[in-house]
Amino acid sequence: GAGVSQTPSNKVTEKGKYVELRCDPISGHTALYWYRQSLGQGPEFLIYFQGTGAADDSGLPNDRFFAVRPEGSVSTLKIQRTERGDSAVYLCASSLTPGKTYNEQFFGPGTRLTVL
């Protein structure tokens, strides 16, 4: 079946602009994660959704970052007043509900955001 998809694959924007990044998880996966990967670094956790609710948003760097998952499937990461330091690859991952056994996180290809 289809894996995690992310759109757009690349986004170039100007400093101060607003951007939205979309994630389509694997069908049936209730858990959804956003990570940010800066050049030459490992992914950094941003936010975790269980269903429609953000169960852990401890990784969001500041209030310019916000994410939603209104119907428990597709998620959108929103960044306001973008800064050059926001340039990175934004990764989305989904998994079955964490429970009695660890559920593998499947990652999408990412959206490369460049803020000029």
Add this chain to the structure above:
Amino acid sequence: QQQVKQSPQSLIVQKGGISIINCAYENTAFDYFPWYQQFPGKGPALLIAIRPDVSEKKEGRFTISFNKSAKQFSLHIMDSQPGDSATYFCAASIFWSSNTGKLIFGQGTTLQVKP
């Protein structure tokens, strides 16, 4: 706070050789340790994972060795192949107590296997 430290940053191995990547962690609450493989332009993909009640796990050419007292774990790739050339990330998770499964990643190791 750097919770998972990975080394080396890059590694060059001849085909057929053994690739070894090391990670150290600080938080003793971590209870799950996966390794991910990432090719350019792709997202990370789970390679192999271990829980701290096991000292070693082997899957094909890939082996994780885990030392709980030293808070270290390593990935060994036996008979390394050019197709193994990729970036490898160790990670850790507080899974069983927090139930979120969020991953804390190391900085990554770029492996090049020469033919």
